[in-house]
Amino acid sequence: MISQQSFDAVTAMFERVSGIQLGESKRALVTGRLQKLAQTRGLQDVDRYVQALLDENDPEELVRVVDKLTTNETYFFREPEHFDFLASLLEARPRGAGSFRVWSAASSSGEEAYSIAMVLADRLGAGGWEVVGTDLSTAMVDAARRALYPMERARHVPVAYLKRFCRKGHGEYEGQLLVARELRDRVHFTQANLMQPLPDLGSFDLIFLRNVLIYFDPASKEAIARRVLGLLKPGGHLFTGHAESLASTSLRLRTVKPAVYAHA
Ligand SMILES: C[S@@+](CC[C@H](N)C(=O)[O-])C[C@H]1O[C@@H](n2cnc3c(N)ncnc32)[C@H](O)[C@@H]1O
Structure with a gap:
């Protein structure tokens, strides 16, 4: 020891x-x-x-x-209620409403960002959207860019999405899946520390800040949420993990659904 x-x-x-x-x-x-x-x-x-x-x-x-x-545990379609809600938001979105941007703010090895991308590609088609993934860990950013995963990580991916957006590995890639190029082209990863001033990422319609706040004390948690909310467009939504309530903070937020917030 x-x-x-x-x-x-x-x-x-x-x-x-x-x-x-x-x-x-x-x-x-x-x-x-x-x-x-x-x-x-x-x-x-x-x-x-x-x-x-x-x-x-x-x-x-x-x-x-x-x-x-860092603790990097993650998987595709984790906390599935959020992906159902994402699909319903897209359904209600007026046509021609401009590019739809989503940020996976502690993206680990990329499964969350690619799960979001599958729903966006399914509902919005090949263009008009973008996903940005960021993480503190450079090793995780590299893994996310590779987009190559052991097959068992895909057990929560809906079958239709598995067929459409995941390529089965052969030869040296046996037992692995590669996320399809049409998604990889629209999902970009970069290193960013949520405890420091953020790089210029633009603003977002949705921000997924899930299963990372749990590691911080209340003051740091609030400071991170405040910094991240600075990049949320008016009318946008912030998602946290279901174990990570922002209710006890002084942030001006409205709860839309469990672990989904909007500017008050
Ligand atoms: C458990 S994973 C969450 C992955 C995904 N969001 C999910 O819900 O499955 C937590 C991630 O937060 C990242 N992280 C921890 N501290 C961070 C910080 N200060 N800035 C950015 N990312 C951080 C870790 O590297 C790790 O990949």
């Missing part, structure tokens, strides 16, 4: 970068994840790895540590 001193040093660095506090209960998890990085450098001992990390202060190695310590 990692020593108290190394644990404190690494978690303080991680909190400075990501805003996420990893408490004492995460000590075994942190040890396991850093052990993997230590091994790639031929070190058996996690504490020696942390010492090297602190001595060298190499930005690329720090990125690798942040990538390892």
